[in-house]
Amino acid sequence: MNRLKNKVALISGALGGQGQVAVAKFIEEGAQVFATDLAPSPHGEVASLLGSGSDKLAYLGGDLCDSELLDQLVNTAITKFGQIDVLFSNHGVMVGKPFLDTTIEELDRVLAINLRAPFLLSQLVAKQMVQQGNGGSIVHNSSVGGIVGFPTMAAYGASKAGLAQLARSMATDLAEYGIRVNAICPGVVDTPMPERYVEGLGVDKQTVFQEMEQMHLMKRLGRPEEIVNLALFLASDESSFMTGSVIPIDGGLTAI
Numbered sequence: 506m507n508r509l510k511n512k513v514a515l516i517s518g519a520l521g522g523q524g525q526v527a528v529a530k531f532i533e534e535g536a537q538v539f540a541t542d543l544a545p546s547p548h549g550e551v552a553s554l555l556g557s558g559s560d561k562l563a564y565l566g567g568d569l570c571d572s573e574l575l576d577q578l579v580n581t582a583i584t585k586f587g588q589i590d591v592l593f594s595n596h597g598v599m600v601g602k603p604f605l606d607t608t609i610e611e612l613d614r615v616l617a618i619n620l621r622a623p624f625l626l627s628q629l630v631a632k633q634m635v636q637q638g639n640g641g642s643i644v645h646n647s648s649v650g651g652i653v654g655f656p657t658m659a660a661y662g663a664s665k666a667g668l669a670q671l672a673r674s675m676a677t678d679l680a681e682y683g684i685r686v687n688a689i690c691p692g693v694v695d696t697p698m699p700e701r702y703v704e705g706l707g708v709d710k711q712t713v714f715q716e717m718e719q720m721h722l723m724k725r726l727g728r729p730e731e732i733v734n735l736a737l738f739l740a741s742d743e744s745s746f747m748t749g750s751v752i753p754i755d756g757g758l759t760a761i
């Protein structure tokens with residue numbers, strides 16, 4: 506219940522399938538959470554928690570490609586909660602397009618959201634953590650798409666491989682400050698993201714979902730809470746000897 510007691514966590518992509526679960530679980534474990542996503546005002550679990558008057562949660566919406574918003578996020582979180590101990594850099598976007606058909610605009614968008622924004626956001630948060638002098642934990646949500654190659658995922662896969670490498674590189678630069686940085690690489694998780702991906706392909710949805718299930722040794726998709734449990738472990742002091750790790754959490758997908 507108290508694995509994140511006295512910690513302040515910044516969570517991006519907080520209104521998405523995994524993000525909403527992360528916000529609720531982090532609060533359940535004692536954290537104060539500063540949540541952000543694209544929408545100007547929250548919905549779903551985050552809106553309910555705010556509506557119930559939780560003083561452990563605050564929300565600020567906007568596009569993380571906007572560097573002014575990044576500054577604003579960190580500053581507002583500090584004003585509200587006084588410190589940042591954890592960053593779960595969880596937001597992301599997927600473009601499902603064959604390599605030969607991917608446009609410059611699509612490539613730039615995926616890289617801007619999935620790699621540039623986490624780079625700049627975690628840099629600001631890390632600077633804050635250095636100033637606080639009490640270490641911290643940063644968790645990037647990468648993907649198995651950054652480990653193995655999948656059709657129609659060249660831009661997404663490249664961005665997620667870059668994000669995993671960013672975690673390793675950050676870990677080496679930030680170890681001296683007691684700041685740990687790790688990346689998680691989920692298999693296909695049952696959230697709106699794969700739904701949108703399959704819809705964009707214009708093929709039979711049920712067939713593609715069955716194929717996606719079969720790619721995992723466990724023959725099913727992951728559940729958001731299964732992924733968030735790993736993020737929570739990495740955010741907490743239970744993982745105090747872990748940094749620079751890139752961890753698949755994929756029902757055995759990358760074991761085959």
Ligand SMILES: NC(=O)c1ccc[n+]([C@@H]2O[C@H](COP(=O)([O-])OP(=O)(O)OC[C@H]3O[C@@H](n4cnc5c(N)ncnc54)[C@H](O)[C@@H]3O)[C@@H](O)[C@H]2O)c1
Binds near residue numbers: 519522542
């Ligand atoms: N669902 C999967 O199968 C799967 C698999 C591997 C990795 N992931 C990664 O997990 C993370 C969470 O995804 P999810 O499954 O919850 O999907 P999701 O689509 O439900 O959530 C992603 C969230 O990111 C937000 N976002 C996108 N662009 C943004 C921007 N420019 N600024 C601010 N917020 C933005 C979206 O609004 C959305 O709420 C993502 O990084 C995703 O790439 C997902």
